[in-house]
Amino acid sequence: MLKEERHRHILSELSIRNRILLTDIADKLEVSEDTIRRDLKELHDVGKLKKVHGGAVAKSFNPFSFHQEEIYDHPNKVLIARKAIHLIKENQAYLITGGTTNLELISLIPPDIACTFFTPSLQAAMRLLQFPNIETILIGGKVSPDAQITTGGEALKLLSRLRVDLCFLGTGHLDAEFGISEFDWDVVELKQAIIAASRKVASLTLSVKLNSIQRYKIAEINSIDTLVTELPANHESLEKFKSKGLHIL
């Protein structure tokens, strides 16, 4: 039996059953388990299935599965969100960008709080909708596929007419000297407009993003009023940010 045949067999079986056990196929195709293991590894490497302990499962037929992708360093993001949640108060207006840390923050919002959130992030908007007393205003515009946020002239125009109490500035790169920077120019423009539209700026950032610089500068580091990381507030690596006048949580 040729390798190709086995591969075809495996994939067709998988498309029907959605799962297969390594031992079953090895038995059925009368080859050693090692061979099947190698087959599965190959198919896994080219993304045609997902190898798991004991066999393989079909890749989700659902084209939206990528939205469920695992969140990098999730526990620390929860930690950050916990610290920052106290910044959200009744009857205030907020701006919030995308990024998983901000999404985490949203899911920690007290259920019945009444306030207003402006956001360019589709995901953030979706999550905010679950709160009965939160008014969600989506900033319109061209949607950037990677970040799933709206950008461009329309968005900037709306932001220029806006003034909120606080914004939660998502994932960016922070450097005490260079300031806040980003890779994508559309996002840079958007974040500049967001900062301009906010009385105060909070940034929820994993410490790995500190002391890193990207291509385009968004603003000086002291544009941020409150910096929230997973580190304790007195951690030495936060000293230089503190000396720039940032409030550390």
Next chain:
Amino acid sequence: MLKEERHRHILSELSIRNRILLTDIADKLEVSEDTIRRDLKELHDVGKLKKVHGGAVAKSFNPFSFHQEEIYDHPNKVLIARKAIHLIKENQAYLITGGTTNLELISLIPPDIACTFFTPSLQAAMRLLQFPNIETILIGGKVSPDAQITTGGEALKLLSRLRVDLCFLGTGHLDAEFGISEFDWDVVELKQAIIAASRKVASLTLSVKLNSIQRYKIAEINSIDTLVTELPANHESLEKFKSKGLHIL
């Protein structure tokens, strides 16, 4: 039973019931509670659910968690979408509203087609993002929690400046005499603006929605150029629409 299968089972159960008891799953999947506890911990750590004492609760509203099968009258919607998909051509600009039939249409769009879609629907926007050559422009505004679409002045303002080739008008109520109607005033305003912004109007509608009237009238029935239902084009119940000048697919 593979670990992966348990995880899927847990997540799907959770997406339906929003909460699960540890003992219930352990019992149902016939593994020890310890195993399920470990599963929940893993899923919790990657942020897919929230582990609580005694079980787990769903993380947040997940717009894609609904099961394809559970959509009301799904097969007919696919049928409608299939008929309508030919209306989408290269390099055109479209407006599309929400509604599951329209979402179905989106998922049938040829993968590499290049065109522009304007939409007030978060779900539609999310789905459109998977197409590399489609430009998605989200119409901003206050998000209506039930319909998950943006409404209000901002949206209307943008629409007033817009002119697209064709719009796909989602779920509404159609009556040959009374015209197009809706229950929710915000949506009425929005749809009027959408019709005004479109050179041609297509409506994808299940036949049960025909000959039904809602509180507010959106427009005359002949505002619609093309009507797509799951019925064959020569079905008698479509006659009166045909006589009003609508093109039936």
Next chain:
DNA sequence: ATATATTCTGCGTTTTATTGCAATTATTTG
């Protein structure tokens, strides 16, 4: 056609992952 190189396969061996159990420690609830 023959020789050579490359890939494929199966078999031990070692390493790692998964699972259930028991004892201990936490949480919840009346």
Next chain:
DNA sequence: CAAATAATTGCAATAAAACGCAGAATATAT
């Protein structure tokens, strides 16, 4: 506070994966 219910921890049995190797099969070059 006390009883009941869960969670945690360490441990052992089992199953699976990874690794290296050698022989077989296949492809390639001369």
